[in-house]
Amino acid sequence: MRILFVLNIPYAIEPHGVMLLSSICKKAGHEVHLVLLKKENLLERVKKIKPQVVAYSVIGSEIDIFIKADTELRQYLEEADTKVFRIMGGPHPTFSPSILDTMSLDAICQGDGERAFPTLLERLENGGNLENIPNIALTSAGATLREKLASADLDAQPFADRDLYYSAVPYIPRTGLRSFVASRGCPFHCTFCYNHVYNKMFEGCGPLLRRRSVDNLLTEIEQVIAEYPPVRFIRFFDDTFSLTVDDWLREFAEEYPKRIGIPFYCLMRPNTFSEEAAGLLKKAGCYSLSMAVEAGSESIRNTILKRGLSDEDMRVAFERARRWGIKTYGNTMVAVPGTTLEDDFNSLEFTRNLKLTVPTFSVCSPSRGTELADYAIEHGYMPPDADMITRFSAESPLITYTNKEKKIQARIACLGTLYCTVPAFLKPLVKLLIKSPLPIGLARKAGFSFAVFRIATCLFPHAIPKNPITILRVAIDGIRYFW
Ligand code: SF4
Structure with a gap:
């Protein structure tokens, strides 16, 4: 067909x-x-x-x-x-x-x-x-029979068809960045995320976490290195790269440097990033990682968002990453249902104090079907027929904020990275911009360009093409598609 x-x-x-x-x-x-x-x-x-x-x-x-x-x-x-x-x-x-x-x-x-x-x-x-x-x-009632693939099924699959995508998007192979998935599933219950909904939908259909074998994963990476050069940086985008220190992580830390030896980025959680995990990831070649902040207050983080992470967990994890020389990325949400603009500014300050290499911000837009959306509707923060489509720097869909507050929150999403990374004496200036009538479109272009620049240069520096003409072509493509 x-x-x-x-x-x-x-x-x-x-x-x-x-x-x-x-x-x-x-x-x-x-x-x-x-x-x-x-x-x-x-x-x-x-x-x-x-x-x-x-x-x-x-x-x-x-x-x-x-x-x-x-x-x-x-x-x-x-x-x-x-x-x-x-x-x-x-x-x-x-x-x-x-x-x-x-x-x-x-x-x-x-x-x-x-x-x-x-x-x-x-x-x-x-x-x-x-x-x-x-x-x-075949009907909107949903599938009557559901199944999840098991770890063995993941290993049995052919490797992803990169030709299909790279020929459609030629600027990707010009960068040295290639992405891979090692596992599927996440057992945590963050209320804004779809994983808890997915886990409920597919309850009884197999284990929550399915993982490819280390050998299967590394064989794919070796094949990609041979077939799609140059590969200078690897991005693993599993929801959580490692939940605990286990035989899989130990084998990965042993084999990856021997067989691949290319710096990589992965996603972790502050509570899974233990001292031992940090040591193994560093040994493997982890250059940068993501750990979401989501909220600057412990009660919002744990009561409304159900992250199960104390302020101390957050400080310890980011300090640990600095100590091991691993760069960090993390996103913080503003406009969480049941919170105020003052909470948003507290989150901004809390995130700055964590000293992430690249912090980003987004406006919380609860997705239909998640526990957070149900909570927002139940408490009258959001009408049941609200547009629940996530748009990262758009104004909040909640009815509890004034228009002026929504615009300030959108500007925090755009300029938060700048606020958290400028020297302390420039903080009042960025705050002034956030509270000013600066058009959101302008704030988005300026703020996102700065964030993307920092992501590229601080988190994935090896992926930046070596040839200046290629850099220009990649930048033009990026501007064409994303601005
Ligand atoms: S840890 Fe991340 S992926 Fe897992 S449920 Fe929470 S937000 Fe979702």
């Missing part, structure tokens, strides 16, 4: 879900194409490729863009009296299955698609019954 995968933005982090499905589909003999809505017109590509299946991969904040592109496609298909099977996968349909009705899709995939999608294609090809495929829903 001819399959056209559809993504929105050419993100610098490779879309592993789509790349993996592409490998699996190609192995099964299907023809695979990719379109990026930010770069190309979906309808034009459909007319050219004539796919039998269009597969959208969507995160919540992008849904409006997909609805617009799909509406145009649907109109064309109706007028041309042509049938194309339209399916959507990714976090949005997993947690908001009603999108199936909203867009009149043929199906959605909830959760893992590596077994579900090829089964669906096989049945489509052979005219079989599409009912009862685990993780595939």
Whole structure:
């Protein structure tokens, strides 16, 4: 079959879900194409490729863009009296299955698609019954059968099809950065995150955490180093790279420097970043890591957000990273339901005092279905029909703030990195900018450019291309797609 995968933005982090499905589909003999809505017109590509299946991969904040592109496609298909099977996968349909009705899709995939999608294609090809495929829903009620892949299944999969993405986004391979996933799942219960919803949805379908073997992971990295040079920095983007010091982490710390020896970045939690874990990560070659701050007050962090992390946990973890010479990144949210603007400024100060290498800020926008969204609606902080689509520096959807407060919060999201990294004598100046009527668009461009510059130069410096012309081309592409 001819399959056209559809993504929105050419993100610098490779879309592993789509790349993996592409490998699996190609192995099964299907023809695979990719379109990026930010770069190309979906309808034009459909007319050219004539796919039998269009597969959208969507995160919540992008849904409006997909609805617009799909509406145009649907109109064309109706007028041309042509049938194309339209399916959507990714976090949005997993947690908001009603999108199936909203867009009149043929199906959605909830959760893992590596077994579900090829089964669906096989049945489509052979005219079989599409009912009862685990993780595939044909109505907005959601999938009746659900399954999670096990660790052994993750090892048995082919490696992600990087050709598909790199040929569509040529600026990515020009940088020295390559991304990998070592595991899936997170057992924590942060109320703003979808993991607790996912864990409930897939309860009884297998373990919460599934991990590839160290050998399988390193073999993929070795292959990518050989096939897609130059590779100078590795980014692991598992939700939490290591939950505890175990045999897996010890083996990784032993084998990674021997077989790969390239600096890397990963995501941790302050409570999983123990002294022993820090030592093993450093030994392996960890150059920088992410540990989210989320809130500057212990009670907000633990009562409303259920992070289970004291202020002391936060201070100890970031101080430990500094001591081991590991650079740090972390995000803090403002406008958390049930909090005030004063809390936001406290969070700004708390984050500054943690001395992260690159702190960033975002406006909290509770996602539908999460415990935080239920809490906000229950307490009257947010109407039940609020637009619950995460847009990082947009104004808060909560009704408890004045318009002026919402604008200040949005400016904190844009200029918070600057505030936390300037010398102390410049703090009042940045605070003045945050409270001033500076247009959000301008604050966003200036603040995000500064944050991206710091991320590139402080967290992933090895990934910056060596050739100045390549740097310019990468920068132009970045500005074209993200500004
Ligand atoms: S630790 Fe991170 S990934 Fe895990 S539930 Fe909390 S926010 Fe989500």
